[in-house]
Amino acid sequence: MPTQGIYTIxxxxxxxxxxxxxxxxxxxxxLSRPGQFVNIQLNGLYLRRPISVCRREQGRMTLVYKVVxxxxxxxxxxxxxxxxxxxxxxxxxxxxxxxxxxSIALVGGGAGLPPLVGLMETLAGERVTCALGFAxxxxxxxxxxxxxxxxxxxxxxxxxxxGMKGLVTxxxxxxxxxxxFACGPKAMLKAVHGLGGDGQLSFEERMGCGFGACMGCTCxxxxxxxRVCLEGxxxxxxxxSCECFR
Amino acid sequence: xxSVALGGVTLPNPIIPASGTFGFGxxxxxxxxxxxxxxxxxxxxxxDARFGNRAPRIAECFGGMLNAIGLQNPGAPAVAxxxxxxxxxxxxxxxxxxxxxxxxxxxxxxxxxxxxxxxAAILEVNVSCPNVRHGGMAFGVTPEGAASVCRAVxxxxxxxxFMKLSPNVTDIADIAAACEAAGxxxxxxxxxxxxxxIDPASGKPVVSTKMAGFSGPxxxxxxxxMVYQVYERVSIPIIGIGGIRTADDVLEMISAGAAAVQIGxxxxxxxxxxxxxxxxxxxxxxxxxxxxxxxxxxxxxx
Ligand SMILES: Cc1cc2nc3c(=O)[nH]c(=O)nc-3n(C[C@H](O)[C@H](O)[C@H](O)COP(=O)(O)OP(=O)(O)OC[C@H]3O[C@@H](n4cnc5c(N)ncnc54)[C@H](O)[C@@H]3O)c2cc1C
Ligand SMILES: Cc1cc2nc3c(=O)[nH]c(=O)nc-3n(C[C@H](O)[C@H](O)[C@H](O)COP(=O)(O)O)c2cc1C
Ligand code: FES
Numbered sequence: 001m002p003t004q005g006i007y008t009i010x011x012x013x014x015x016x017x018x019x020x021x022x023x024x025x026x027x028x029x030x031l032s033r034p035g036q037f038v039n040i041q042l043n044g045l046y047l048r049r050p051i052s053v054c055r056r057e058q059g060r061m062t063l064v065y066k067v068v069x070x071x072x073x074x075x076x077x078x079x080x081x082x083x084x085x086x087x088x089x090x091x092x093x094x095x096x097x098x099x100x101x102x103s104i105a106l107v108g109g110g111a112g113l114p115p116l117v118g119l120m121e122t123l124a125g126e127r128v129t130c131a132l133g134f135a136x137x138x139x140x141x142x143x144x145x146x147x148x149x150x151x152x153x154x155x156x157x158x159x160x161x162x163g164m165k166g167l168v169t170x171x172x173x174x175x176x177x178x179x180x181f182a183c184g185p186k187a188m189l190k191a192v193h194g195l196g197g198d199g200q201l202s203f204e205e206r207m208g209c210g211f212g213a214c215m216g217c218t219c220x221x222x223x224x225x226x227r228v229c230l231e232g233x234x235x236x237x238x239x240x241s242c243e244c245f246r
Numbered sequence: 247x248x249s250v251a252l253g254g255v256t257l258p259n260p261i262i263p264a265s266g267t268f269g270f271g272x273x274x275x276x277x278x279x280x281x282x283x284x285x286x287x288x289x290x291x292x293x294d295a296r297f298g299n300r301a302p303r304i305a306e307c308f309g310g311m312l313n314a315i316g317l318q319n320p321g322a323p324a325v326a327x328x329x330x331x332x333x334x335x336x337x338x339x340x341x342x343x344x345x346x347x348x349x350x351x352x353x354x355x356x357x358x359x360x361x362x363x364x365x366a367a368i369l370e371v372n373v374s375c376p377n378v379r380h381g382g383m384a385f386g387v388t389p390e391g392a393a394s395v396c397r398a399v400x401x402x403x404x405x406x407x408f409m410k411l412s413p414n415v416t417d418i419a420d421i422a423a424a425c426e427a428a429g430x431x432x433x434x435x436x437x438x439x440x441x442x443x444i445d446p447a448s449g450k451p452v453v454s455t456k457m458a459g460f461s462g463p464x465x466x467x468x469x470x471x472m473v474y475q476v477y478e479r480v481s482i483p484i485i486g487i488g489g490i491r492t493a494d495d496v497l498e499m500i501s502a503g504a505a506a507v508q509i510g511x512x513x514x515x516x517x518x519x520x521x522x523x524x525x526x527x528x529x530x531x532x533x534x535x536x537x538x539x540x541x542x543x544x545x546x547x548x
Contacts, residue, residue, distance in 0.1 A: 046310055206304040208304045209267075214315065
């Protein structure tokens with residue numbers, strides 16, 4: 001059940017080019033799974049901005065966002081002690097049950113990778129390899145964090161300035177895994193899905209509400225019409241159709 | 247006193263979530279007891295199931311938003327057989343079915359289905375949805391077109407029929423008067439204004455259909471003006487819609503001539519919007535010395 005609340009900024013620091021890590025305190029009881037998201041109200045902007053929850057502990061959560069427009073720019077200018085109005089506990093999140101005991105790949109692209117951190121924490125004790133894709137060395141973040149949480153991490157950059165040169169799927173092809181979780185731009189999700197295998201993919205779509213009221217975010221899956229904000233953002237690989245990547 | 251009358255149906259209060267911004271109602275019962283609402287308007291329904299338009303369907307603009315959902319719905323038979331019972335499990339009040347179509351036959355079939363096979367109390371006929379290339383728009387932009395849909399639906403149905411009008415017309419009062427003459431029991435206005443948002447970096451429209459329906463606080467002055475104009479021309483009740491965010495907005499809309507109001511986009515940015523308005527309305531009425539909400543309908547015309 002989603003809740004609304006006022007959250008206080010603890011830190012709001014740059015961690016890569018145009019990417020900020022925002023730590024907030026407030027009620028986190030509405031969050032039940034990694035991969036859920038919050039919807040943020042900002043001054044002078046009519047619609048809320050959806051951002052995935054990166055990590056959560058009792059009374060505290062971390063969001064990671066990339067500055068791409070007016071809303072995220074406003075967020076980047078906010079200081080510790082300032083507050084944000086959030087709808088919390090939106091979306092289904094990742095289901096870790098089918099992955100238990102398997103060898104797991106986490107695949108993340110750019111600003112899409114933050115929820116993989118919370119997922120990694122939930123998967124503590126499992127065999128996990130991460131394939132992280134970025135444009136360039138300046139864009140890389142959370143490589144060390146994911147390693148410290150127990151994952152093997154491979155970084156890819158498009159220009160070869162860090163890790164191996166190429167796409168995440170190039171790294172993924174060299175890995176042995178029997179279950180995957182993927183989060184990132186549609187082109188990346190499409191490539192990962194195209195490799196086959198069982199897994200879960202987290203989608204982004206422009207949203208009116210974020211809680212199932214407007215049908216603004218619907219995609220056509222093999223299991224029927226689904227709202228990215230309510231029945232998603234995470235879909236099983238078996239229900240994802242080519243329509244989802246359009 | 248908050249209760250109001252709409253074409254023979256009495257509502258406990260004038261606050262109604264607008265079609266398309268409240269799902270089929272039951273989705274919103276997670277947030278508060280929706281039995282407090284004056285009524286619930288269902289998502290626009292066609293005879294056949296529709297996926298609607300491709301993504302992106304949503305854009306933001308100053309003071310509002312654009313949508314091009316394209317009437318996504320599972321079709322009238324499924325709405326009556328599956329969605330209505332889910333709503334009835336959590337809501338005992340007045341239901342307004344919202345009806346769309348691509349031809350008069352489809353309007354009639356869908357309206358008749360809700361008339362005979364559902365306990366919706368009011369049929370709201372959308373002749374104004376600007377999203378569907380071959381649909382609604384053609385009927386809603388002329389008095390004859392709107393009246394022909396109204397006449398056909400009235401002839402086929404027993405329940406009160408409210409015609410939901412498009413603001414994308416030269417003279418909305420002419421269209422309203424034509425609907426009244428064709429037997430409409432009431433009018434709902436306004437639907438979304440046709441608008442556009444362009445990404446300055448790419449130079450391309452953001453929404454897949456390029457043009458899309460503009461709604462939200464920025465459209466309120468247009469909605470108020472249209473309700474005001476229509477009130478001068480008709481004597482059937484008007485449901486005022488467009489940009490309503492607060493209890494004060496509700497009192498403005500009723501003063502312009504609305505007997506009840508619908509709240510649309512605001513539900514999307516605040517799922518408790520209607521509940522907050524319901525809490526605040528009696529407080530504002532007391533502050534302005536209003537005892538009976540019905541006593542101020544159209545007072546702006548005095
Ligand atoms: C479920 C979900 C989770 C997300 N998680 C993250 C995250 O963890 N970190 C992160 O950096 N970004 C995330 N995004 C993308 C983020 O929502 C957008 O980057 C952000 O809304 C842009 O807002 P803006 O005002 O800066 O940009 P503008 O372009 O000015 O925004 C204009 C409008 O378009 C919408 N919009 C623009 N880009 C996107 C997009 N990619 N997806 C959805 N709506 C968009 C905005 O919400 C707003 O309504 C997520 C999106 C979704 C749907
Ligand atoms: C996402 C969305 C979907 C809508 N769908 C419908 C619909 O199916 N049928 C209809 O008659 N109006 C529909 N509308 C129009 C609203 O019911 C309302 O008339 C309009 O948004 C103006 O009110 P507002 O400014 O309070 O949003 C929709 C509006 C929005 C924002
Ligand atoms: S964003 Fe409104 S239903 Fe998904």
